[in-house]
Amino acid sequence: MKRIVLAGIATGVLADAIACMASAYGHADSKASPIYGVKIPPGYRDWQLISVNHLAGNKLKQVRAQLGNEIAVKAFREGKLPFPDGAIIAALHWNETSSDENNEVLATGFPGAGFQSFVAGPAENIQFMVKDSGKYAATGGWGFADFKDGKPASEAVHKTCFSCHEPAKDRDFVFTHYAR
Amino acid sequence: MKRIVLAGIATGVLADAIACMASAYGHADSKASPIYGVKIPPGYRDWQLISVNHLAGNKLKQVRAQLGNEIAVKAFREGKLPFPDGAIIAALHWNETSSDENNEVLATGFPGAGFQSFVAGPAENIQFMVKDSGKYAATGGWGFADFKDGKPASEAVHKTCFSCHEPAKDRDFVFTHYAR
Numbered sequence: 001m002k003r004i005v006l007a008g009i010a011t012g013v014l015a016d017a018i019a020c021m022a023s024a025y026g027h028a029d030s031k032a033s034p035i036y037g038v039k040i041p042p043g044y045r046d047w048q049l050i051s052v053n054h055l056a057g058n059k060l061k062q063v064r065a066q067l068g069n070e071i072a073v074k075a076f077r078e079g080k081l082p083f084p085d086g087a088i089i090a091a092l093h094w095n096e097t098s099s100d101e102n103n104e105v106l107a108t109g110f111p112g113a114g115f116q117s118f119v120a121g122p123a124e125n126i127q128f129m130v131k132d133s134g135k136y137a138a139t140g141g142w143g144f145a146d147f148k149d150g151k152p153a154s155e156a157v158h159k160t161c162f163s164c165h166e167p168a169k170d171r172d173f174v175f176t177h178y179a180r
Numbered sequence: 181m182k183r184i185v186l187a188g189i190a191t192g193v194l195a196d197a198i199a200c201m202a203s204a205y206g207h208a209d210s211k212a213s214p215i216y217g218v219k220i221p222p223g224y225r226d227w228q229l230i231s232v233n234h235l236a237g238n239k240l241k242q243v244r245a246q247l248g249n250e251i252a253v254k255a256f257r258e259g260k261l262p263f264p265d266g267a268i269i270a271a272l273h274w275n276e277t278s279s280d281e282n283n284e285v286l287a288t289g290f291p292g293a294g295f296q297s298f299v300a301g302p303a304e305n306i307q308f309m310v311k312d313s314g315k316y317a318a319t320g321g322w323g324f325a326d327f328k329d330g331k332p333a334s335e336a337v338h339k340t341c342f343s344c345h346e347p348a349k350d351r352d353f354v355f356t357h358y359a360r
Contacts, residue, residue: 049225052232052243052274057286057295063232065245065359094232094359102355105347106237115237120359167285175282179245179274179300 033145034155038130040147041069044090048073051179054096054118063096063120066176072131076178082141083172087131091176097121124148129165129174140165140173213325214335218310220327221249224270228253231359234276234298243276243300246356252311256358262321263352267311271356277301304328309345309354320345320353 032039047067055062068076072087102117125148133141144161146153165173212219227247235242248256252267282297305328313321324341326333345353 046228048227049229049245049247051300052245053279053297053299054234054243054276055295055297058290058293060295063234063243065229065232067229092359096234099233101347105344105355109344110238113238115235115240117233117235119233119357120231123360164285164289167281175285177299179272180303 031150031152033128033143033147033152033158035158036130036136036139036143036145038128038143038145040126040145040150041088041090041128041130044069044088044126044128045092047090049179050076050089051176053176061096061118062093062124063118064094065092066090067092081172082133083131083174085131085133085141089129089174089176091127093124093126094120095122095124125153140169142173211330211332213308213323213327213332213338215338216310216316216319216323216325218308218323218325220306220325220330221268221270221308221310224249224268224306224308225272227270229359230256230269231356233356241276241298242273242304243298244274245272246270247272261352262313263311263354265311265313265321269309269354269356271307273304273306274300275302275304305333320349322353 044067047069050066050068050073052063052065054064067090069086069088071084072089074080075083075087096118097120099117099119102119103115106113106115106117125146127147128143128145130136130143130145131141132143136143139162142162142165144158144165146157146161152158162173165175168175224247227249230246230248230253232243232245234244247270249266249268251264252269254260255263255267276298277300279297279299282299283295286293286295286297305326307327308323308325310316310323310325311321312323316323319342322342322345324338324345326337326341332338342353345355348355
C-alpha cells in the first residue's frame with residue numbers, strides 16, 4: 001500500500017520505490033505504462049536539466065534530477081503555462097550514497113566543519129509526464145509513467161499519479177520549478 | 181581563509197561560497213577567471229547531465245548538478261581517461277531550500293513518515309573545468325574557474341583549485357562519476 005501511494009507522488013519531486021533507467025544512455029524500452037501507455041522516450045538521458053533536488057526521511061534518501069525535452073524546457077524557461085502538447089518531463093531518482101572520497105577531501109579542507117557529500121548511487125526509478133491535452137484530458141492533459149529497470153510499475157501504482165499531482169493544478173500539475 | 185579553501189574544492193563535488201550563473205540561459209560573461217583565463221562557456225546550461233549530489237554541513241546546504249559539453253559527456257559515458265582536450269565540466273551549485281509545497285503532499289501521502297523535500301533555491305556559484313593538456317600542463321591539464329553572478333572569484337581562490345583536485349589524480353582529477 002505504501003509502495004502504491006509513493007509511486008503516485010510523481011515527477012521530479014516526490015518518491016516511490018519503483019522503476020528506472022533502461023541503460024546508461026536511456027534507450028527506449030518496448031513496454032508502456034499501464035493506463036497511460038507511455039513508453040520510455042528514446043534519448044531522454046540527453047535532455048536538458050530542469051532542476052535537482054533531494055528527498056530524505058524514513059529509509060528513503062535520494063538525489064534527483066528532472067530533465068525536459070526541448071518543448072518542456074522552453075516552456076519552463078519562458079514560464080509558459082499550461083505546458084504545450086509534446087512536452088515531456090523526466091524525473092531521474094537515484095538512491096544517494098555518502099561519498100567517502102569527497103568527505104575525506106572536505107575534512108582536509110575544512111577540519112571540524114562536518115561537511116558531508118552525498119552522491120548518486122544506484123538508480124531507483126525514472127518517471128515521465130507526457131503532455132497530450134487530448135489524449136490525457138481526464139488527467140490534466142498529462143500521461144504518467146513510472147519505470148524501474150526498464151519495466152513499468154503496476155496499474156495500481158499508476159492510478160495514484162494524477163491525484164498526487166492535483167495540488168499543483170495552478171502550475172499545470174507540475175511540481176518542479178526551473179533552477180536558474 | 182575559509183572561503184578560499186572552500187573554493188578550491190572544485191567541480192561538481194565539493195563546495196565554496198562563491199561565483200554563479202550569468203543568466204537563466206548561461207550566456208557568457210566577458211570576464212575570465214584569474215590564473216586560468218577561463219570564461220563562462222556560452223550555452224553551458226543546455227549541456228547534458230553528468231550527475232547530481234548534495235552537500236550538507238555547517239551552514240552550507242546545497243543541491244548540485246554537474247553538466248558536461250559533448251566531449252566531456254562522451255568521455256564519461258565511455259569511461260575514457262584522461263579526458264580529451266576540449267572537455268568542459270560545469271558544476272552548478274544552488275543553495276537548497278525546503279519545499280513546503282512538496283512536504284505537504286508527502287505528509288498527505290505518507291503520514292508520519294517524515295519525508296522532507298529539498299529543492300534548488302538561489303544559485304550560489306558555478307565552476308568549470310576546461311581540459312587543455314598543453315595550456316594547463318602544470319595543473320593536470322585542467323583550467324579552473326569559479327563564478328558568482330557572472331563574476332570570477334579572486335586569484336587567491338583560484339590558487340586552491342588544483343590542489344583540492346589532486347586526490348582524484350587517478351580519475352584525471354575529476355571527482356564526479358557519471359550517474360547511470
